[in-house]
Amino acid sequence: MSRFNALSADARWQAVWDERATFAARDDSPRPKSYVLEMFPYPSGKIHMGHVRNYTMGDVLARFRRMTGHEVLHPMGWDAFGMPAENAAMEKGVHPGAWTYDNIASMKAQLKRLGFALDWSRELATCDPAYYGHEQALFLDLLAAGLVYRKESSVNWDPVDMTVLANEQVIDGKGWRSGATVERRKLNQWFLKITDFADELLDGLDTLEHWPDKVKLMQENWIGKSQGLQFRFALSDGGSVEVFTTRPDTIFGASFVAVAADHPIAQGLASDPAVADFIAACKAGGTSAAEIETQEKLGYDTGLTAQHPFDPAIQLPVYIANFVLMEYGTGAVFGVPAHDQRDLDFARKYSLPVRRVVSDGDATDPLFAGDEAYTGPGTLVNSHFLDGMDVADAKRTVITRAEDDGWGRGTTVWRLRDWGVSRQRYWGTPIPIIHCDACGVVPVPKDQLPVVLPEDVSFDVPGNPLDRHPTWKHVACPTCGGDARRETDTLDTFVNSSWYFIRFASQPDDQPFDKAVAEQWLPVGQYIGGVEHAILHLLYARFWTRALKHIGKLDVAEPFAGLFTQGMVTHETYKDPAGIWLAPEQVEGGTVIATGEPVTVGRVEKMSKSKKNTVDPSPIVDRYGADAVRWFMLSDSPPERDLPWSEAGIEGAWRFVQRVWRLVTAEGATTAAGDDTAITRLLHRTIAGIAEDVEALAFNKAVAKLYTLVAALEKAQPSAARADAIATLPRLVAPMIPHVAEELWEALGNLGLVADAAWPEVDPALLVDDSVTVAVQVNGKLRDTLTVAKGSAKDALEAAALASPHVQRILDGAAPKKVIVVPDRLVNIVA
Numbered sequence: 166m167s168r169f170n171a172l173s174a175d176a177r178w179q180a181v182w183d184e185r186a187t188f189a190a191r192d193d194s195p196r197p198k199s200y201v202l203e204m205f206p207y208p209s210g211k212i213h214m215g216h217v218r219n220y221t222m223g224d225v226l227a228r229f230r231r232m233t234g235h236e237v238l239h240p241m242g243w244d245a246f247g248m249p250a251e252n253a254a255m256e257k258g259v260h261p262g263a264w265t266y267d268n269i270a271s272m273k274a275q276l277k278r279l280g281f282a283l284d285w286s287r288e289l290a291t292c293d294p295a296y297y298g299h300e301q302a303l304f305l306d307l308l309a310a311g312l313v314y315r316k317e318s319s320v321n322w323d324p325v326d327m328t329v330l331a332n333e334q335v336i337d338g339k340g341w342r343s344g345a346t347v348e349r350r351k352l353n354q355w356f357l358k359i360t361d362f363a364d365e366l367l368d369g370l371d372t373l374e375h376w377p378d379k380v381k382l383m384q385e386n387w388i389g390k391s392q393g394l395q396f397r398f399a400l401s402d403g404g405s406v407e408v409f410t411t412r413p414d415t416i417f418g419a420s421f422v423a424v425a426a427d428h429p430i431a432q433g434l435a436s437d438p439a440v441a442d443f444i445a446a447c448k449a450g451g452t453s454a455a456e457i458e459t460q461e462k463l464g465y466d467t468g469l470t471a472q473h474p475f476d477p478a479i480q481l482p483v484y485i486a487n488f489v490l491m492e493y494g495t496g497a498v499f500g501v502p503a504h505d506q507r508d509l510d511f512a513r514k515y516s517l518p519v520r521r522v523v524s525d526g527d528a529t530d531p532l533f534a535g536d537e538a539y540t541g542p543g544t545l546v547n548s549h550f551l552d553g554m555d556v557a558d559a560k561r562t563v564i565t566r567a568e569d570d571g572w573g574r575g576t577t578v579w580r581l582r583d584w585g586v587s588r589q590r591y592w593g594t595p596i597p598i599i600h601c602d603a604c605g606v607v608p609v610p611k612d613q614l615p616v617v618l619p620e621d622v623s624f625d626v627p628g629n630p631l632d633r634h635p636t637w638k639h640v641a642c643p644t645c646g647g648d649a650r651r652e653t654d655t656l657d658t659f660v661n662s663s664w665y666f667i668r669f670a671s672q673p674d675d676q677p678f679d680k681a682v683a684e685q686w687l688p689v690g691q692y693i694g695g696v697e698h699a700i701l702h703l704l705y706a707r708f709w710t711r712a713l714k715h716i717g718k719l720d721v722a723e724p725f726a727g728l729f730t731q732g733m734v735t736h737e738t739y740k741d742p743a744g745i746w747l748a749p750e751q752v753e754g755g756t757v758i759a760t761g762e763p764v765t766v767g768r769v770e771k772m773s774k775s776k777k778n779t780v781d782p783s784p785i786v787d788r789y790g791a792d793a794v795r796w797f798m799l800s801d802s803p804p805e806r807d808l809p810w811s812e813a814g815i816e817g818a819w820r821f822v823q824r825v826w827r828l829v830t831a832e833g834a835t836t837a838a839g840d841d842t843a844i845t846r847l848l849h850r851t852i853a854g855i856a857e858d859v860e861a862l863a864f865n866k867a868v869a870k871l872y873t874l875v876a877a878l879e880k881a882q883p884s885a886a887r888a889d890a891i892a893t894l895p896r897l898v899a900p901m902i903p904h905v906a907e908e909l910w911e912a913l914g915n916l917g918l919v920a921d922a923a924w925p926e927v928d929p930a931l932l933v934d935d936s937v938t939v940a941v942q943v944n945g946k947l948r949d950t951l952t953v954a955k956g957s958a959k960d961a962l963e964a965a966a967l968a969s970p971h972v973q974r975i976l977d978g979a980a981p982k983k984v985i986v987v988p989d990r991l992v993n994i995v996a
């Protein structure tokens with residue numbers, strides 16, 4: 166028997182879809198619009214399995230929505246700016262642009278090879294001036310609206326390479342290339358006022374019904390709205406210090422006050438060399454929250470004391486501490502070691518009292534043991550007038566007392582900071598600003614956009630190539646014509662990805678997007694991507710969309726109506742006896758192929774280059790065909806869970822594609838009359854079930870239903886019902902395995918493409934299961950079951966039960982004493 170030749174079918178149908186522009190989205194279509202989007206890839210060089218899984222899921226939904234009468238927008242592009250291109254330039258001497266466009270070309274070929282239903286006419290790369298020029302225009306719009314400003318802010322400074330480092334280039338407080346201890350430095354940088362939208366971004370989460378709760382929670386925590394109390398402690402030198410707390414309830418547990426190294430009180434003491442040294446030491450280490458969190462807690466006792474607001478007899482020592490940030494709250498805190506981990510670490514180090522004031526029920530004595538702070542709910546203890554209250558009550562009581570007595574006020578604070586978008590790098594969107602000594606900060610006039618990156622740059626020395634370029638930054642001031650300098654910072658690449666989905670929806674030459682056209686498509690109906698973007702990318706895109714709404718450019722509040730975060734593709738890890746990671750292809754039968762040494766099999770983990778457990782999709786597609794790879798990606802694991810890659814799995818997928826092909830091509834020769842209601846019912850249940858599963862993105866369930874249907878059809882006797890089901894099969898599998906589906910659609914003599922065909926109609930009457938299983942009991946014990954028509958009459962059920970051979974054996978000719986019938990459920994015979 167002949168086989169489905171995946172390789173020629175893939176090539177053939179991919180060419181047909183291309184030629185006919187089958188998946189081009191029409192703005193003017195009368196059909197309902199559906200926007201399906203997967204997070205666009207960074208062009209690192211090659212597609213990985215994570216991409217394949219992500220894009221296959223989106224593809225199934227996009228193809229399914231087309232078949233159900235939607236005009237689908239399913240675009241693809243490239244998140245093409247960023248550090249790796251500059252690293253390649255530094256390491257291999259290749260220009261970032263050349264490297265990026267090479268990668269785009271090969272990855273595009275790989276995506277095409279998988280037969281994704283993408284509208285390639287809308288392809289974009291964020292490193293293209295035709296994209297970033299419009300981004301510059303939007304930046305200027307936001308600037309004009311007061312949503313962009315410039316201020317001094319800390320960066321990671323590598324003192325050996327003399328360059329600013331991105332957070333990810335700081336590893337354990339050291340520069341990734343030089344190994345030098347990173348310092349914090351102040352630079353003038355550009356910020357977007359995301360904090361203006363903090364309330365909206367928080368409240369908007371409530372409208373996102375089709376987002377995972379965990380992602381909404383992560384966004385909520387990141388925005389971090391907290392209610393607190395701001396108040397002043399009187400100091401022993403006659404001055405005062407204002408602190409901010411979210412736990413005013415714990416005030417009687419305070420054992421110290423701490424201020425940031427940049428705090429005026431610390432600065433005021435810096436004439437003391439010991440203080441100056443300590444302040445300098447606080448500046449070491451990276452600027453990221455994670456770095457600060459993990460640093461050892463250090464303090465300097467100023468000798469000052471602070472007076473407790475409720476009890477003048479209590480004097481708290483005042484420290485300068487490295488874990489207090491000047492940028493948050495008031496830059497000063499009171500520390501409650503028993504109920505805050507940082508404070509506890511600090512108190513243990515400096516032998517300060519640790520006093521319990523919140524009890525979780527058991528322990529109530531003031532002495533708090535251990536090194537783990539208690540941050541949970543509970544009842545106030547050792548706290549005078551607060552004793553016995555719960556935390557919320559105590560908070561309210563303290564805030565009210567502070568306000569009534571006039572020494573403090575309740576406040577709302579946000580964890581969210583404004584978005585620093587300046588990067589001192591080459592491969593990014595140039596910030597369209599000119600600095601003039603006479604006129605100050607001057608926006609580049611819009612008719613001079615795009616500000617294009619210079620091509621002739623060098624990467625042989627550290628630092629920003631734009632800054633040291635001999636001519637690029639020297640320009641005439643647009644206002645006064647005098648000598649001026651271009652801004653040499655470029656925009657954070659998260660800006661690029663904050664609006665690409667709008668540009669996909671509408672991409673005129675002369676403006677970033679056409680409002681009316683973009684609004685026809687937006688919001689994105691279903692967005693699919695990795696959970697690693699659950700916070701920043703999604704928050705920035707939500708902010709950007711709201712900012713555009715605010716300035717009247719786009720009337721969309723939330724950019725992504727539906728969000729799905731898929732699981733990872735995983736694989737076993739391997740090490741040789743020397744502990745060196747081995748790639749799967751270096752291992753066979755528990756030994757290293759090259760040396761015959763035994764292999765240690767490690768955990769199943771996310772495929773990653775560092776552990777060498779990646780499997781390159783390309784050779785697999787070439788061997789098994791696109792459909793088998795797609796099918797494997799959808800089978801077995803629920804899409805939100807991890808998917809363990811396995812050779813057996815891909816072979817199973819390949820066999821299934823072959824089975825479908827054999828089933829349909831063999832049926833072509835047989836014609837049979839006759840009914841088979843079981844098959845007809847199964848078909849309709851499957852049509853309806855797949856539709857439901859695909860809409861719920863439960864692809865593994867849809868796959869399971871297709872397995873069941875195909876197995877049943879393989880077994881069934883020829884009948885008209887079976888022939889009908891087989892003829893329907895190409896449409897049912899088309900979203901998942903579109904190449905074999907097209908091949909079969911054509912083989913069955915259909916005109917046009919299965920990709921353009923309508924999803925099969927369901928007869929709702931056939932979905933109702935009209936038989937039920939009824940239990941037959943004798944004296945309460947189950948003896949038999951009956952399959953009968955739903956709603957069968959009581960006497961019919963009684964008769965059927967009494968006719969059961971099992972029942973007759975027990976009754977042994979005697980008449981039953983009593984028969985109880987519960988229709989559709991149970992017949993109980995009392996003997």
Ligand code: ANZ
Nearest residue numbers: 391410411412415488489490493494496498501504505
């Ligand atoms: C006393 C206290 C007792 C606190 C307790 C916490 C637990 P969130 O919730 O993230 O807003 N804090 C305030 N300003 C700070 C700064 N500039 N640098 C470092 N820490 C600062 O955190 C608010 C809490 O973080 C505040 O409440 C304060 O410590 C600390 F059992 O005050 B708390």
Ligand code: ZN
Nearest residue numbers: 601604642645
């Ligand atoms: Zn000027």
